[in-house]
Amino acid sequence: MTPFSLKLIATGKALPTQKVSSDELDKRLNKPAGYVQKRSGIIYRHHADLHLTQAGLAGQAILNACQNANLSLSDIDLLIAVNGVPQQALPSTASHIFAHLNWQGAGYDVNASCVGFLPALEQAGALLNMGCYKRIAICASDLASRGLNWQDDETALIFGDGAACVILEKGTDNDGGLLGFLMKSYPDGIEYCQIQAGGTAKNPKTGMCEDDFYFKMDGYGVFKKTSEVLPAFLDNLLNTPKNPLTIQKIDLWLVHQASHLGMSHLIKRLGIAPQKVINIYPTHGNQVSASLPTVLHEAVSTGQWQQGKTVALVGTGAGLTLAGAIWQI
Amino acid sequence: MTPFSLKLIATGKALPTQKVSSDELDKRLNKPAGYVQKRSGIIYRHHADLHLTQAGLAGQAILNACQNANLSLSDIDLLIAVNGVPQQALPSTASHIFAHLNWQGAGYDVNASCVGFLPALEQAGALLNMGCYKRIAICASDLASRGLNWQDDETALIFGDGAACVILEKGTDNDGGLLGFLMKSYPDGIEYCQIQAGGTAKNPKTGMCEDDFYFKMDGYGVFKKTSEVLPAFLDNLLNTPKNPLTIQKIDLWLVHQASHLGMSHLIKRLGIAPQKVINIYPTHGNQVSASLPTVLHEAVSTGQWQQGKTVALVGTGAGLTLAGAIWQI
Numbered sequence: 001m002t003p004f005s006l007k008l009i010a011t012g013k014a015l016p017t018q019k020v021s022s023d024e025l026d027k028r029l030n031k032p033a034g035y036v037q038k039r040s041g042i043i044y045r046h047h048a049d050l051h052l053t054q055a056g057l058a059g060q061a062i063l064n065a066c067q068n069a070n071l072s073l074s075d076i077d078l079l080i081a082v083n084g085v086p087q088q089a090l091p092s093t094a095s096h097i098f099a100h101l102n103w104q105g106a107g108y109d110v111n112a113s114c115v116g117f118l119p120a121l122e123q124a125g126a127l128l129n130m131g132c133y134k135r136i137a138i139c140a141s142d143l144a145s146r147g148l149n150w151q152d153d154e155t156a157l158i159f160g161d162g163a164a165c166v167i168l169e170k171g172t173d174n175d176g177g178l179l180g181f182l183m184k185s186y187p188d189g190i191e192y193c194q195i196q197a198g199g200t201a202k203n204p205k206t207g208m209c210e211d212d213f214y215f216k217m218d219g220y221g222v223f224k225k226t227s228e229v230l231p232a233f234l235d236n237l238l239n240t241p242k243n244p245l246t247i248q249k250i251d252l253w254l255v256h257q258a259s260h261l262g263m264s265h266l267i268k269r270l271g272i273a274p275q276k277v278i279n280i281y282p283t284h285g286n287q288v289s290a291s292l293p294t295v296l297h298e299a300v301s302t303g304q305w306q307q308g309k310t311v312a313l314v315g316t317g318a319g320l321t322l323a324g325a326i327w328q329i
Numbered sequence: 330m331t332p333f334s335l336k337l338i339a340t341g342k343a344l345p346t347q348k349v350s351s352d353e354l355d356k357r358l359n360k361p362a363g364y365v366q367k368r369s370g371i372i373y374r375h376h377a378d379l380h381l382t383q384a385g386l387a388g389q390a391i392l393n394a395c396q397n398a399n400l401s402l403s404d405i406d407l408l409i410a411v412n413g414v415p416q417q418a419l420p421s422t423a424s425h426i427f428a429h430l431n432w433q434g435a436g437y438d439v440n441a442s443c444v445g446f447l448p449a450l451e452q453a454g455a456l457l458n459m460g461c462y463k464r465i466a467i468c469a470s471d472l473a474s475r476g477l478n479w480q481d482d483e484t485a486l487i488f489g490d491g492a493a494c495v496i497l498e499k500g501t502d503n504d505g506g507l508l509g510f511l512m513k514s515y516p517d518g519i520e521y522c523q524i525q526a527g528g529t530a531k532n533p534k535t536g537m538c539e540d541d542f543y544f545k546m547d548g549y550g551v552f553k554k555t556s557e558v559l560p561a562f563l564d565n566l567l568n569t570p571k572n573p574l575t576i577q578k579i580d581l582w583l584v585h586q587a588s589h590l591g592m593s594h595l596i597k598r599l600g601i602a603p604q605k606v607i608n609i610y611p612t613h614g615n616q617v618s619a620s621l622p623t624v625l626h627e628a629v630s631t632g633q634w635q636q637g638k639t640v641a642l643v644g645t646g647a648g649l650t651l652a653g654a655i656w657q658i
Contacts, residue, residue, distance in 0.1 A: 004459055054529045078512075085418045089476070089527025090544070091442045091519070091647035098648070099519035106512040108441035108448045113420045119437045126455035130333055132510065143529040147418070181461065183407075183435040190420070190428035198418025198527040200383045200472040204539045213532050215419070318420035319427070 003179045003242060006125045006327070007171025008305070009135070011297040012065030013164040014057050015284075016048040025157065029150065036157050041260025045160030045285035047145040054087040054163075055096035058141035061163035062101070065137065069167050076167065077133040079107030080124060082116040082140035084288035084317070085147060085195060097139065112183070113193070113317030114256050116140065117292040118325050121168075121313075122181045128170040139165040142288035147195050149214035158259050159215070160285030164293035176307070180240035180326040186229055189320030192221040223262065226316050227269065234270065234314070237324040245310065245326065247272060252304055256315025257281040257291040278304065291315070305329060332508045332571060335454045335656070336500025337634070338464070340626040341394030342493040343386050344613075345377040354486065358479065365486050370589025374489030374614035376474040383416040383492075384425035387470035390492035391430070394466065398496050405496065406462040408436030409453060411445040411469035413617035413646075414476060414524060426468065441512070442522070442646030443585050445469065446621040447654050450497075450642075451510045457499040468494040471617035476524050478543035487588050488544070489614030493622035505636070509569035509655040515558055518649025521550040552591065555645050556598065563599065563643070566653040574639065574655065576601060581633055585644025586610040586620040607633065620644070634658060 021044040022037035029036070037043060048057065058081065066072060081094035086109060088096070094107035110120045117140050124136040141163035148156040171177070196202045197212035238245040253276050255263060260281055267274055278295050287294055292315055299305040307329050314324040350373040351366035358365070366372060377386065387410065395401060410423035415438060417425070423436035439449045446469050453465040470492035477485040500506070525531045526541035567574040582605050584592060589610055596603050607624050616623055621644055628634040636658050643653040 050535050086415075086440070086528040087530050089414045089524040089542075091522065091650070092440045092445075093528075095442070095514055095516070095519060095648035095650060098514040099516035102516060103514075104516065105514055107514065108439055108445060108512075110437055110439055111415070111421045112437035113424070116421075116437060122461060123452050123456065126459040126461055127452065130455040130458055132451060132455055146529040146532055146534050183437075185424055185427040185432075185434055185436065187424070187428035187431060187433065190424060193420065195418035198532075199415040199422075200475040201416050203475055203527075203542050205475050206379050210533045213418075319424035321420070321424060 003177060004125050004129045005171045005173055005175055005177035006128065007169045007175040009167040009169055010065045010069030011164065011166050011300045012061050012068055013162065013294050013297045014060035014064060015046040016052055016057065016161050018047055018049055019044045020047045039153060040157035041281060042158065042285050043282045046162060048143050048161045054093060054141050054143050055100040057163040058097050058139050059100045061141065061165040062137060062139050065165040065167050071167065073101060073103045073105065076105065076135055076137045078127065078136045079105050080120045080136065080138045081107060081109045082120050082138060082289045083109060083111060084113050084142045085198065089198060093141065112321055112323065113319055114288050114291065115315040115317040115321055115323035116289045118313060118315065118323040119183060121325055122178065124168050125178050128168060135167060135169050137165055137167050138293065139163060140289040140293050142290050144288050147213060147215045154219050155215050155217045158286050160287050162284060162287040162290040162294055164290050164297050166293055166296060176328040178325055179328050180237055182233065182237040183323040184233060186225060186320045189221060189225045192218045192320055193318035222320065225320055229322065233322050237326065240326055249310060250312045251276065251309040252299060252311045253277040254292060254295045254299060254311060254313045257284060257286055257295065258316060259286060332506060333454050333458045334500045334502055334504055334506035335457065336498045336504040338496040338498055339394045339398030340493065340495050340629045341390050341397055342491065342623050342626045343389035343393060344375040345381055345386065345490050347376050347378055348373045349376045368482060369486035370610060371487065371614050372611045375491060377472050377490045383422060383470050383472050384429040386492040387426050387468050388429045390470065390494040391466060391468050394494040394496050400496065402430060402432045402434065405434065405464055405466045407456065407465045408434050409449045409465065409467045410436060410438045411449050411467060411618045412438060412440060413442050413471045414527065418527060422470065441650055441652065442648055443617050443620065444644040444646040444650055444652035445618045447642060447644065447652040448512060450654055451507065453497050454507050457497060463498065465497050466494055467622065468492060469618040469622050471619050473617050476542060476544045483548050484544050484546045487615050489616050491613060491616040491619040491623055493619050493626050495622055495625060505657040507654055508572065508657050509566055511562065511566040512652040513562060515554060515649045518550060518554045521547045521649055522647035551649065554649050558651065562651050566655065569655055578639060579641045580605065580638040581628060581640045582606040583621060583624045583628060583640060583642045586613060586615055586624065587645060588615060
C-alpha cells in the first residue's frame with residue numbers, strides 16, 4: 001500500500017441514555033453479587049430502549065462531530081455508514097441516517113463486522129487523495145443489545161450500544177496520514193461469531209426460529225484462532241513500505257474492545273505497554289463496529305491524539321476477519 | 330471528482346439453474362394466460378432453490394470472472410462484496426464468500442441497495458490509483474426471491490436472483506477510466522422500497538411479523554420522485570470536470586434493470602436512443618444490486634464494450650438513492 005495523507009478534522013460519539021450496570025444485571029439475571037462484573041469485566045454499558053433507532057444514534061454522533069468541527073451537514077460530501085448489523089435488511093443504514101437527519105447526502109454502508117471502520121478509513125483516504133471528495137464522514141453505529149440472548153452469559157454480558165463519527169480531509173503532507181493497512185479473512189472461523197437470521201439465509205421462506213436472531217459466539221474458537229494468526233498479521237501490518245515499524249515504535253494502540261480477556265491477552269502476548277492502549281471497555285463494553293471510532297474519539301477527547309505520534313488501529317471481527325491500520329498523526 | 334484511470338480485466342456472472350417463466354407463474358398464481366408477462370415485462374427470471382446460498386452464487390460469479398481473466402483467487406487483492414440484502418445479519422457476505430471458496434482474502438461488504446455497484450466502482454478506482462491494491466474484484470449478489478410476497482403482484486413478479494463480478498486494475502492512461510461519478514439520496518423516499526426486518530429495527534426484541542421480511546414498494550412513489558429528480562441529477566453527472574458531456578454523446582447506457590415501465594419511461598423522458606441501452610430485463614428481471622454488473626457483463630459478452638466508447642452507468646435504488654458513473658473505455 002502507498003502511504004497517503006489523511007487529516008482528522010473532528011470526532012463525535014453518541015451513547016444511549018440508559019446505563020446498564022453489572023450490579024443491576026446481577027439482580028435481573030439472578031446471579032450472586034459481583035458475578036456479572038467479574039465475568040464480563042464491565043462496570044456498566046449503555047443499552048438503547050426500544051424506541052431509539054440505530055440511525056437516530058448514528059445521527060447524534062454525526063451532529064456531535066460536526067459541532068466539534070464547526071461544520072454543518074452540507075459540508076460533508078460523503079457519508080460512509082459502518083455497522084456490524086444494519087437497521088433493516090433494506091435500504092442501507094446510510095439511507096436511514098439521511099432520512100433521520102433530513103439530509104440529501106451521498107453515502108453507502110460498509111460492513112466488515114466489528115472492524116468495518118478500518119476498511120472505511122482506507123477507502124476514505126483513497127477517495128480524498130484522489131480528489132473525489134473534499135470531506136468524508138465515517139459513522140459507525142451498532143445496537144448490539146437488540147441481538148443479545150440473556151440465557152447466554154458468554155455473549156449477553158459483554159456488549160454495549162453506541163455510535164461514533166470521524167470527519168476526514170486529505171490534509172497536507174505535514175498532516176500525517178496512513179502508513180499501512182492490512183485486512184485478512186480466516187474462513188475456518190466463519191462460524192465463531194454469527195447472527196444467522198436477517199438476510200437471505202434464514203427467513204420465513206427458508207425457515208427460522210427466534211434463536212437465529214441472537215448473537216452466538218464460540219469464544220474459545222475466536223481466542224485460539226486469533227492467538228494463532230495475530231502475531232504474523234501484526235508483523236505484516238507493521239512492515240510498512242517506507243519505514244518498517246516494530247511494536248515498540250507504536251505510541252498509541254486503538255484496539256477493538258472485544259473483551260477484557262481478549263484485550264489483556266493481546267497486550268501480554270505481544271509485549272505492548274498497557275499505558276499505550278486505550279481502554280474504554282469497562283464503561284462501554286464491546287460496541288461491535290462502533291468500538292474502534294469510539295476509542296479514537298476517546299483518544300482525541302483525552303488529549304492522547306497528538307501530532308507526531310504513530311498510532312496502530314487493530315481489531316478482530318466475525319468472519320474471522322483481522323484488520324489493522326497505521327496512522328502517523 | 331478527479332477523473333482517474335480504470336481498466337476492466339474481466340467480468341463474470343452466475344444465475345441459479347431454476348428458470349421461472351411468466352407462463353408458469355400465471356398457472357401458479359391462478360392468473361389468466363399472459364397476465365404475468367404483460368404485468369411484469371418478463372419472459373422468465375431465475376430463482377434460487379432453498380439450498381443455494383447467496384455466497385454460493387457469488388462464488389460462481391467470481392470464479393467465472395477469474396476464468397475469463399485467466400486468474401486465480403490468489404491474484405485478487407481485495408474483494409468488495411455488494412448486496413442489497415446480505416446473507417446473514419452477521420458476519421458480512423464477503424466473509425461467507427471467503428468461507429464458501431475457502432479463500433483467505435481481504436474484503437468487506439458495500440451496500441447502497443440496488444446501486445451499490447457504483448460506489449464500489451468509485452472506491453475500487455480510488456484504491457487502485459492510490460496503489461493500495463493491484464487488482465480488485467467487485468462481486469454483487471442478491472437472492473431477491475427470498476423476500477418476495479406472492480400476494481403482491483407489483484413486487485413479486487419483477488425480481489430475479491443473480492450475481493456478477495468485475496475484476497479491475499488501474500491500467501495505464503490509455504486504458505480510459507472514470508470521468509465522473511455522482512450519488513445522491515432523497516430521504517423523502519425512504520419508505521418507497523423496504524424490507525423492514527433483518528436488522529435492529531424489527532426483530533424478536535422489538536416485535537416483528539412475517540410481512541416484515543417481505544419486500545414492499547410504493548411503485549408510484551418511486552416513479553414520481555425519480556421523474557422529478559433524475560433530469561437534474563443526470564445533468565450534474567454528465568457535467569464532468571474536464572469534458573462536459575450531453576446525453577447524445579453517451580455511446581452506451583448500462584442502467585439498473587428496475588422495471589420495464591421504469592426503463593422505457595427513462596429512455597423516452599431523456600431522449601436516449603433505445604439501441605444504446607442494454608436491456609436484459611425480459612430474461613433476468615430486476616436483480617437488485619446484481620443488475621448493474623450483470624448488464625456490464627452482457628455488454629462485454631456481446632461485444633458492445635469497446636475501447637473509445639463513453640459509457641453511462643445509472644441507477645435508482647431504495648432510499649431513495651440515485652447513483653451514476655461515466656466510464657470512458
